[in-house]
Amino acid sequence: MLKKNKTLGEFIIENQSSFQYSSGELSKLINALRLAAKVVNHEVNKAGLVDILGDAGDTNIQGESQQKLDVLANEKFIQTLKNREIVCGIASEEEDDFITINSNDENHQNKYVVLIDPLDGSSNIDVNVSVGTIFSIYRRVTPVGTPVEMKDFLQKGSEQVAAGYIVYGTSTMLVYSTGDGVNGFTLNPALGTFYLSHPNMQFPEEGKIYSVNEGNYVHFLQGVKDYIKYCQKEEGDRPYTSRYIGSLVSDFHRNMIKGGIYMYPKSSIAENGKLRLLYECNPMAYLAEQANGIASDGFGRILDIEPTELHQRVPFFCGSRKMVEKLHEFMAKNA
């Protein structure tokens, strides 16, 4: 049984040997993400006091207006990773193309690439509702010693070596996995230290919460509509409770603790849904499976999807095993 209140630093060192490619490089990388999380947490917590609320006045490659905190979080994560010379490339929701990191690594010796959603839940920033950061880590497929290429980023989610998120909520937590279960660490703001608070997180097999933007209901496929009606029907332990924060990280985190299903389906107004495969769906799917949950596009496993573009979107259904299996029944019936 993992002893609680171990610091994240201690946990990283102790668990390094259980990682198949253990060389200390991934530990350094997780440590860098931990540092960047603290820097961004500090900015998020005082957002209303300084001029970092609101629109940054630019749009990203997906045509979405960038919030000032999107831009700031993006800068902080990229800078922290660059300064620590431990990755050979970074891709981000807020960057059109991937970034090659070779400033101090002339020989391109670094083995890992990182994909990030620097600030998840942007529509909640200005209204003081919890937001997050999502990260996904792969070993490069191109030879060490050569510059990083697009194919190093366009890998199936099943190839991830680690993934995680930070939730900036009532408390700040860093939750991640390196393929050996999911563990959650809570930041003690006074000490600036993350402590193990949620060892071995697991999705309950069954849940009573469904999370979907019902404002889009009329545009959903019949299978999704039927499943939502099933959740709302007075029968057995239903109706379920509807909870939708509008920050993927926060909705996922709640559902992982309490049991539930999160859905961002495709619709007649969003052909492939809204969420991005590489830095939203793949990392959350990796965590879900490590925590005994399921993540699919309504028909197949998210982690088996072959990526084709850096910012591609996919329909996303994720959560407690029995709930996602029930959704699959309705999707199959209407396929």
Ligand SMILES: O=P(O)(O)OC[C@H]1O[C@](O)(COP(=O)(O)O)[C@@H](O)[C@@H]1O
């Ligand atoms: O407002 P909508 O259409 O329901 O979308 C909410 C979803 O979009 C997101 O905000 C997309 O993420 P970003 O904020 O990183 O762009 C998710 O966090 C959230 O679940």
Ligand SMILES: [Mg+2]
């Ligand atoms: Mg996001």
Ligand SMILES: [Mg+2]
């Ligand atoms: Mg974002």
